[in-house]
Amino acid sequence: MSKHHEIEIYSIYIGNQDDTFVTDKTEEVDLEYGGIQGDLHFGLTKFAGSRESMYKRGTEIFNRRQISIVSVEECELIAEKLEVDQILPEWLGANVAIKGFRNLTKLPPGSRIIFPSGAGILCEGENLPCTQPGEVIQTKYPGILGLTTRFVKASLGQRGIVGIVESTGRIVSGDTAKVIVN
């Protein structure tokens, strides 16, 4: 990977519904330390779950999953593999969908996405897929069998990344941002 890439902030989302992790499209949000105020994953700390099995379940730990980012190109690839029309970023609980960076999920931890406002997100690595978005996708395509579990395999290595807010500021749909690869 070369060191610098220009990308488009294709769309922005917030997860503030009570009963689902599915996010809603919005025009702009403020990145704060801990993520996006009001978002499901907002907070400087979280409780350790199955992804942090090195800690006792339920222990309070630093929250590396403040922001979820996907790429439009990888969503298209997952849709192709599942043979469905489309996979929308909000079904994956994404906060940011970017365009122009095909291999987002392979972005090494420590890489950064820098926005025109000066806001910056620090990549904390691949967002390992689980069945939850698969369940959502299954409800969108009731005529196609097995999407819940097929999603996990189809999206491994292509489901985007998680990150933390390194520098606060507003991010706006349509921004041209910069990826700095670590």
Add this chain to the structure above:
Amino acid sequence: MSKHHEIEIYSIYIGNQDDTFVTDKTEEVDLEYGGIQGDLHFGLTKFAGSRESMYKRGTEIFNRRQISIVSVEECELIAEKLEVDQILPEWLGANVAIKGFRNLTKLPPGSRIIFPSGAGILCEGENLPCTQPGEVIQTKYPGILGLTTRFVKASLGQRGIVGIVESTGRIVSGDTAKVIVN
């Protein structure tokens, strides 16, 4: 690298002197979110400097340099290259010196060091060398020329890592800890 390694916490240090980044050996410290209370690098945020040139200098950003970790083996290698008797971790401003993990500096970001208390440090990558520890080393070996600048080259790739506190807790000199490679 294999996935799990047992290491020894060889020694622990705190940087609480007014006029230097050089640390002092201590028996145990509490890791808190932000690092070690009273340490020079303690804090959930810091001001962007030359290592964070993607942000305007002086901008408040999240602090990834909460804890500095070196390995005894790499300190010995640097000493060999500089042809000096020893390089002590405290001269490098280290908070933790570990033993039993030769290639610590190559530890990928996202890797973890887990302590018996449940405390955990998240690796944020290589601590890129600068001349400051070189100046300290030069004062220790006044008869050997050029150590200030030679240190930078000699320690590149071997000067240890920086990290953030992911899980709080006490860490004690002599602990057996676990490295989980990302």
